Amino acid sequence: xxxAFREALRSFRRxxxxxxxxxxxxxxxxxxxxxFGLVALNLNRALREVEKRVEVVAYLMRGTPVExxxxxxxxxxxxxxxxxxxxxxxxxxxxxxxxxxxxLQGVFxxxxxxxxxxxxxxxxxxxFRDSDHLRDVAERLRGFRFVEDVRYGRDWVIKLDRIRDLTxxxxxxxGGAFAAASVVIIGTTIRMAVFQRSREIAIMRLVxxxxxxxxxxxxxxxxxxGALGGTFALGLTYVAYVAFDRMLLRAQFFNPAExxxxxxxxxxxxxxxxxxxxxxxxxxxxxx
Amino acid sequence: MIRFRNVFKAYPKGSLALKDLxxxxxxxxxxxxxxxxxAGKSTVLKLIFAEELATSGSVQVSGYxxxxxxTRDIPKLRRRLGIVxxxxxxxxxxxxxxxxxxxxxxxxxxSSVIEPxxxxxxxQVGLAAKxxxxxxxxxxxxxxxVAIARALVxxxxxxxxxxxxxxxxxRATRGVFQLLRDINANGTAVLMATHDLDLVRGTPFRTxxxxxxxxxxxxxxxxxxxxxxx
Numbered sequence: 001x002x003x004a005f006r007e008a009l010r011s012f013r014r015x016x017x018x019x020x021x022x023x024x025x026x027x028x029x030x031x032x033x034x035x036f037g038l039v040a041l042n043l044n045r046a047l048r049e050v051e052k053r054v055e056v057v058a059y060l061m062r063g064t065p066v067e068x069x070x071x072x073x074x075x076x077x078x079x080x081x082x083x084x085x086x087x088x089x090x091x092x093x094x095x096x097x098x099x100x101x102x103x104l105q106g107v108f109x110x111x112x113x114x115x116x117x118x119x120x121x122x123x124x125x126x127x128f129r130d131s132d133h134l135r136d137v138a139e140r141l142r143g144f145r146f147v148e149d150v151r152y153g154r155d156w157v158i159k160l161d162r163i164r165d166l167t168x169x170x171x172x173x174x175g176g177a178f179a180a181a182s183v184v185i186i187g188t189t190i191r192m193a194v195f196q197r198s199r200e201i202a203i204m205r206l207v208x209x210x211x212x213x214x215x216x217x218x219x220x221x222x223x224x225x226g227a228l229g230g231t232f233a234l235g236l237t238y239v240a241y242v243a244f245d246r247m248l249l250r251a252q253f254f255n256p257a258e259x260x261x262x263x264x265x266x267x268x269x270x271x272x273x274x275x276x277x278x279x280x281x282x283x284x285x286x287x288x
Numbered sequence: 289m290i291r292f293r294n295v296f297k298a299y300p301k302g303s304l305a306l307k308d309l310x311x312x313x314x315x316x317x318x319x320x321x322x323x324x325x326x327a328g329k330s331t332v333l334k335l336i337f338a339e340e341l342a343t344s345g346s347v348q349v350s351g352y353x354x355x356x357x358x359t360r361d362i363p364k365l366r367r368r369l370g371i372v373x374x375x376x377x378x379x380x381x382x383x384x385x386x387x388x389x390x391x392x393x394x395x396x397x398x399s400s401v402i403e404p405x406x407x408x409x410x411x412q413v414g415l416a417a418k419x420x421x422x423x424x425x426x427x428x429x430x431x432x433x434v435a436i437a438r439a440l441v442x443x444x445x446x447x448x449x450x451x452x453x454x455x456x457x458x459r460a461t462r463g464v465f466q467l468l469r470d471i472n473a474n475g476t477a478v479l480m481a482t483h484d485l486d487l488v489r490g491t492p493f494r495t496x497x498x499x500x501x502x503x504x505x506x507x508x509x510x511x512x513x514x515x516x517x518x
Contacts, residue, residue: 003393014381203377206337207438208367209394210360286359287341 007217008224011197018196019225022189026229027236029182030266034237036178040171041258042251047164054129054160056122056138056152062090064118064146072144076120081128081137086121090114117148130164131157186229187273190222194277201281211282218278219271226270227263234262289315289445289477290336295345297331297501305331307502309345313479315445318472320488321481323498329481332498333448336479337369338362350445367395370439370447370476374454376431378423384434385410385419391438409437413467429460436467446477453484461487 012019060069073085088096093116098108122141124133134157138150194201197218204214238253245251254261290313297306306328313319321329334340335347338354347354352365378387385406392402410416413433423431432452439447449468453461465487472478482488488495497505 010381199377200379203379204390204394205363206366206371206377207391207394208363208365208442210363213394287338287362 001216004213004216004220008220011193011217011221012224015193015196018193022193022225023228023232025189026182026186026226026266026270027232029185030230030233030262030269031236031240033175033178033182033265034233034262035240036171036175037258038237038241038251038254040167040175041254043167045252047160047167048126050160051126051129052123054124054134054152054157056124056134056141056150058120058122058138058141058144058147059149059151060118060120061146061148062117068146069118069120072146073120076122076141079137079140081124081133083123083125086123088119088121090116090118093117093119120147129157130161183269183273186226186269187276190218190225190270190273191277191280193221194218194274194281198281201278202285205285214282215275215278218274222270222274222277223267224270226266226268226273228266229270230263230266233266234259237262289313289317289350290479291346291348292332292335293346293348295335295342295347297328297335297340298343305501306335306342307500309498309501309503311496311503311506313446313477316472316475316477317494318469318478319480319494319496320491321479321496321498322483322485322488324483327498328501329483329498330450331501333371333450333479333481336448337366337371367442368444370436370442370444372432372435372439372447372449372452374451376423376428376435376455378431378434378438380423383420383422384415384426384437387423387434388438388441391441395442405441406437409441412440412471413437427460428456429463432456432460432464433467436464436471440471440476444476446479447471449478449480451482452480453482453487 069087073087076082076085091114094108094114097116098105101108120141122137124137131154134152135154138152141147141150201214241251241253253259292309292311295306295309296304298304309328309332321332323329331340335342335354336349338349338357342355349365350368352361354365357365379390382390388406388409389402392405397405406419407416410419413436415430415433415437418426418430421430423434426434432455436447436449436452447468452468453464456464461484468478468480495505495507496503
């Protein structure tokens with residue numbers, strides 16, 4: 001293993017330009033994937049923020065006793081989809097309307113009695129905030145005798161569902177395409193490095209080196225280049241994020257665990273590309 | 289030790305490199321493999337160190353039947369052979385001693401074993417003073433000596449030399465040839481492919497002559513092989 005490390009480092013020293021080129025190519029390939037990841041991450045977070053506002057509102061019949069409502073809240077909170085239930089009394093509804101609809105202040109002042117009904121605002125748990133689950137919960141709420149009407153912005157939620165589905169498909173397709181392109185680029189880069197050392201491989205084989213022995217320094221070299229490229233790509237993505245955050249929109253960066261994925265992705269790509277390149281090369285020089 | 293029996297070698301394009309080759313190299317023997325370019329000398333050597341496989345017939349090297357040998361056993365076989373080429377095939381970014389040590393390192397030998405062995409073979413080929421020189425700092429003859437030292441360091445039972453003097457001037461040629469003779473005198477067999485008949489003439493060693501892939505002369509039987517078979 002020590003010898004393999006030495007050989008891998010020797011390769012870096014011997015061809016610093018090619019090594020730097022490999023690392024840079026890997027860095028830019030992963031950077032493109034990273035940029036897309038950053039966009040996807042922020043889009044996803046924005047969608048989750050919007051989703052948080054998704055709720056089902058059950059309007060209660062006037063005069064429903066508080067005790068009945070309290071029991072019903074307990075029942076609704078036990079729905080598996082439900083995160084929390086807020087009881088809004090008639091007075092609270094009026095106060096909220098007065099606060100939010102300042103332009104109708106005159107209308108509120110002329111009111112003799114409060115026309116607004118009490119309601120239950122039901123928020124769902126993440127993962128249940130789609131139109132199907134909302135419809136199910138709404139149907140169950142309608143089953144309560146004292147519920148007059150149930151609203152959840154059906155059209156709006158359906159649109160949100162569509163945006164979410166399109167984003168997921170887009171992420172999968174474009175992200176997959178970027179990742180595949182980076183695999184090809186990195187694979188080609190590593191193959192060039194293997195090709196450049198084909199004479200050395202031939203000599204190693206002649207003096208009795210096993211395929212495993214020949215492979216190991218290449219795997220280490222490729223993995224190291226991949227990890228380095230991943231680290232540089234992370235740095236580049238961070239610079240892009242800072243520029244975006246300061247000049248255009250407030251954005252979020254990857255958390256530490258997500259950031260580590262860059263390095264691991266680079267490492268894994270470098271490793272697998274080296275394995276494929278050197279194995280293919282060794283196969284091509286087997287006796288026939 | 290090395291035994292060819294009715295060996296044929298055809299290449300994918302259909303050309304026949306070796307035709308019905310049968311010979312036997314004994315332990316400690318020195319033999320020349322001669323013939324014009326394209327006669328099949330290099331192919332014979334490649335079959336011995338399992339760079340290529342015979343199309344038909346049997347090649348046996350130190351107990352290994354190469355046709356049925358697993359690819360995993362090829363490195364084991366090669367560690368028992370010393371291989372020398374016309375173009376030296378040294379690693380340019382390593383010193384003479386590093387080139388030689390590398391052969392032992394790939395076998396997993398410890399540095400305590402490697403150092404004395406490298407020193408010994410460098411002295412044996414007369415290059416003790418140039419241990420730290422890089423190939424580009426050595427003459428052709430010296431580079432070939434390093435290649436021979438590399439071939440020797442695993443204590444092989446045979447040195448396979450493919451035109452080892454092909455790139456050398458007359459003086460270096462004589463030096464390298466004498467070195468191979470000395471190695472042979474110490475008990476290691478040498479099979480040397482060459483088209484330099486001046487080198488072959490005047491030596492007591494066995495000569496196998498190839499022509500168009502067939503064996504046309506074997507001095508061990510002291511007459512053309514074709515006549516022997518008729």
